[in-house]
Amino acid sequence: MSVVIIGAGHAGSQLAVSLRAEGYAGAVTLIDAADALPYHKPPLSKTFLKDPAALPQPLRAASAYDTAGVERRTGMVTAIDTAARVVMLDGEALLYGDLVLATGARNRMLPDLAGAANVHSLRDLADAMRLREALAQAQRVTVIGGGFIGLESAAALAGIGKSVTVLEAAPRVLARVAAPETSRHVQETLTGLGVTLRLDWTGQGYRRDGDRVTAVLGATDDIPCDLILVGIGAVADTALAKAAGIACNMGILTDAHLRTSAPHVWAIGDVAETPHWQAGAALRIESVQNATDQARHLARLLSGAEPTPFRTVPWFWSDIGPLKLQIAGLAIWADRRVMRDEGARLAVFHLAGDRLMSVETLNSPADHMIARQLLESGRTPPDAVMVEGAAALKAWLAQG
Amino acid sequence: MPQITFVEPDGTRREVSARPGESLMAAATRANVAGIIAECGGSAMCATCHCYLIDGALPEAEALEAETLEFVAQNVQASSRLTCQITVTDTMAGIVLQVAPR
Ligand SMILES: Cc1cc2nc3c(=O)[nH]c(=O)nc-3n(C[C@H](O)[C@H](O)[C@H](O)COP(=O)(O)OP(=O)(O)OC[C@H]3O[C@@H](n4cnc5c(N)ncnc54)[C@H](O)[C@@H]3O)c2cc1C
Ligand code: FES
Numbered sequence: 001m002s003v004v005i006i007g008a009g010h011a012g013s014q015l016a017v018s019l020r021a022e023g024y025a026g027a028v029t030l031i032d033a034a035d036a037l038p039y040h041k042p043p044l045s046k047t048f049l050k051d052p053a054a055l056p057q058p059l060r061a062a063s064a065y066d067t068a069g070v071e072r073r074t075g076m077v078t079a080i081d082t083a084a085r086v087v088m089l090d091g092e093a094l095l096y097g098d099l100v101l102a103t104g105a106r107n108r109m110l111p112d113l114a115g116a117a118n119v120h121s122l123r124d125l126a127d128a129m130r131l132r133e134a135l136a137q138a139q140r141v142t143v144i145g146g147g148f149i150g151l152e153s154a155a156a157l158a159g160i161g162k163s164v165t166v167l168e169a170a171p172r173v174l175a176r177v178a179a180p181e182t183s184r185h186v187q188e189t190l191t192g193l194g195v196t197l198r199l200d201w202t203g204q205g206y207r208r209d210g211d212r213v214t215a216v217l218g219a220t221d222d223i224p225c226d227l228i229l230v231g232i233g234a235v236a237d238t239a240l241a242k243a244a245g246i247a248c249n250m251g252i253l254t255d256a257h258l259r260t261s262a263p264h265v266w267a268i269g270d271v272a273e274t275p276h277w278q279a280g281a282a283l284r285i286e287s288v289q290n291a292t293d294q295a296r297h298l299a300r301l302l303s304g305a306e307p308t309p310f311r312t313v314p315w316f317w318s319d320i321g322p323l324k325l326q327i328a329g330l331a332i333w334a335d336r337r338v339m340r341d342e343g344a345r346l347a348v349f350h351l352a353g354d355r356l357m358s359v360e361t362l363n364s365p366a367d368h369m370i371a372r373q374l375l376e377s378g379r380t381p382p383d384a385v386m387v388e389g390a391a392a393l394k395a396w397l398a399q400g
Numbered sequence: 401m402p403q404i405t406f407v408e409p410d411g412t413r414r415e416v417s418a419r420p421g422e423s424l425m426a427a428a429t430r431a432n433v434a435g436i437i438a439e440c441g442g443s444a445m446c447a448t449c450h451c452y453l454i455d456g457a458l459p460e461a462e463a464l465e466a467e468t469l470e471f472v473a474q475n476v477q478a479s480s481r482l483t484c485q486i487t488v489t490d491t492m493a494g495i496v497l498q499v500a501p502r
Pocket of ligand 1: 006007008009010011012031032033034041042043044045075076077078102103104105122123124149237240268269270271285286287288289291315316317318319
């Protein structure tokens with residue numbers, strides 16, 4: 001009996017320690033390409049860039065792995081043989097009883113910009129260190145993409161005195177992930193921090209000087225820059241699974257028990273495309289909560305628990321300068337919104353007909369915490385109660 | 401470095417050396433204190449760094465911490481704190497925190 005985990009990010013690290021907590025008795029091997037104590041990714045685009053002395057924040061102490069009897073290995077897994085139940089780790093063959101793919105996602109890159117010396121993206125600690133170092137020599141920063149990582153970084157960099165321009169092809173930032181009202185608040189805040197927002201942006205190419213990009217060319221004007229940060233989303237790292245004949249779509253396909261198409265092979269975290277209980281459709285969710293909850297769920301299954309489908313209320317956060325954006329649930333099937341805009345705080349309730357699907361808040365942790373309990377309960381309060389406030393929602397929920 | 405005591409869920413007392421400037425949660429994580437999971441890394445999202453202050457004094461909770469705690473579902477008491485929201489100072493030496501049950 002043994003479990004080999006590929007990828008020691010939020011999902012893989014959690015699984016390794018949770019297996020032991022659930023009483024798993026076999027060997028646990030946790031492999032990662034990077035030789036670092038597994039660390040929190042979210043701070044990389046928030047606090048880490050601002051402070052040249054900031055250290056990575058470990059997910060858990062090294063002793064936590066030792067106590068749990070987890071063997072940590074550094075190296076790249078290059079092939080999987082699902083028939084022989086073997087993975088190749090830098091040329092060495094490792095046998096597994098069960099194999100867990102927790103390989104995460106990789107950033108998308110604009111092909112025209114790949115390889116340029118002053119072009120950056122932000123996914124892991126090495127990226128963040130390289131970017132932080134380069135910032136010492138850069139004043140004008142252009143962020144391509146108005147998504148979470150781009151906007152968090154833009155706010156952080158404006159906060160340390162950089163001249164930041166964000167280029168976004170859509171008419172508003174966060175267009176795919178947040179309500180228009182949320183986008184508007186975020187845009188106003190960023191502008192207040194001194195960030196220049198260029199929405200509806202259509203790029204016309206780049207000006208170069210040797211291996212550096214010195215300007216992004218637009219339809220009407222050019223944006224000169226010392227450094228470019230590309231934040232246009234991520235794709236699941238499915239290459240390894242595909243080569244092994246494991247079924248993939250946008251991610252590695254799993255059933256509701258996190259099982260892939262190959263026997264004794266499982267997938268969790270950013271890389272997994274898993275049927276979602278709210279819709280039945282398979283989804284790939286990029287969040288810490290999804291990664292760690294899937295890890296704990298799989299730890300129970302592999303430790304012999306009665307199999308139950310994976311089902312949690314998703315939650316997510318993003319810190320954009322002084323704004324705390326918090327999201328509970330998934331809004332993708334919603335068809336109407338109920339809003340409470342108090343200026344300093346905002347709560348947006350997304351409903352599908354008469355059913356609450358998701359709640360998005362800015363600087364309103366009370367609404368967020370109660371939203372998670374509401375979504376867990378499956379109950380939908382009357383619109384008037386949502387409009388009234390978090391205390392009213394709490395009272396309504398308590399009435400049962 | 402101020403010494404902080406964490407009482408783990410099974411009653412074990414752990415004395416931890418905290419660094420001024422880091423959060424109480426970070427000090428506990430570094431020392432592998434049982435029950436401090438700190439899933440969200442200090443973003444006041446997960447409440448898995450929830451402790452009760454059982455001896456000593458701490459500065460008042462700020463809005464984010466207080467509001468999050470007020471609306472957390474489980475086991476909140478008057479002495480509840482989110483340790484990720486508290487920055488360690490030298491004056492905190494000797495305080496005792498009990499890890500909240502989940
Ligand atoms: C800058 C940034 C900010 C973020 N902010 C937030 C936030 O505020 N809130 C939130 O909820 N989420 C946030 N996220 C998303 C969150 O970090 C991810 O959802 C989470 O890391 C997913 O965990 P994972 O274990 O699936 O993948 P990862 O954490 O990406 O780990 C995958 C690991 O697999 C390793 N690996 C891949 N292939 C191989 C191989 N062949 N051999 C060996 N090792 C391999 C990689 O080295 C990597 O360490 C952020 C992400 C980034 C990059
Ligand atoms: S670490 Fe998540 S709330 Fe404190």
